[in-house]
Amino acid sequence: MQIRALIYFDELVRARSIRAAADKLNIQPTALSRQIDQLEHYFGTPLIERSSRGVRLTSAGELLAARAGKTLRELDHVRQLIDDLEGLKRGHVNIFASGATVANLLAPALADFSLKYPKIRFSVTIASARAAIEAVANAEADIAVTLFSEPEPGTRVRLRAEIVYDVIAAAGHPAAGHAELTVPQLAAYPLAVPDRSFGARLAFDTLFKSAGVALDPVFVTSSLEMQKELVLRGAAVTMLPALTVLRECRAGQLVAIPIAGNKGIRTPIELCVASDRQLSFAAAKLLDAIDRFMREVMPRAAGAPTKQEGV
Structure with a gap:
């Protein structure tokens, strides 16, 4: 054969x-x-x-x-390892990521890495956390960066950090005048939330239920960009990790407002690889680069510009 x-x-x-x-x-x-x-x-x-x-x-x-x-994917992986032995420093890396992790975390890390290793090629797939972890387990992905992911046999977590979801509002929105918001106060504003295929939506439901408040969003979408655009136009507020809107916060377009009483949604962001598969030169170097970038950006993400800081 x-x-x-x-x-x-x-x-x-x-x-x-x-x-x-x-x-x-x-x-x-x-x-x-x-x-x-x-x-x-x-x-x-x-x-x-x-x-x-x-x-x-x-x-x-x-x-x-x-x-x-x-x-076939394993054979292609072996070919890359053989290339590495010959010092070719080329290859292809497949990355799967949850949508909310990409814009202000993965893209800058990839951009910096690509400038250093111009012969390496990348495929980036935006998927649910479950699909991203399964892709690593099934050898479809070399690396996964996820939020709200469940353990999957055949994978291991290289780095885990905590991310907090804040209320995100346009700088001119009435909500932006608050130093912090309770869940009932948040519910009084038009909301844009992800659909139920996202782990974040389940966390939203739990947060509102525990506060005894009905979650009645005006907008339900599978698109992070749609959420951000609705918020930028003042049509709604949403909840996101501040790092996903860091650029807009620094530009004075959006503000991140914490939930009162330290009761906001908290979730680990995880950098995952296969537990039983040696990474190629390209994937190993990229993994190290994303690891360093996450360690640098997580403290800034936790202290992202908020209303209290005058953004």
């Missing part, structure tokens, strides 16, 4: 069409069919069922599909 056959099969699994997969691979459909035939001969059983509507995986095909992708 050749690696090429696995590569072709993996693409066919994603495309579910021999013609579409062949187009993506830039080969003739007959060449792809021959490789699938070789795989079926090797395993001694049909892997796909062909029809006018495309292809469907057999039970054996499903079993192979579940492992072929990870096998």
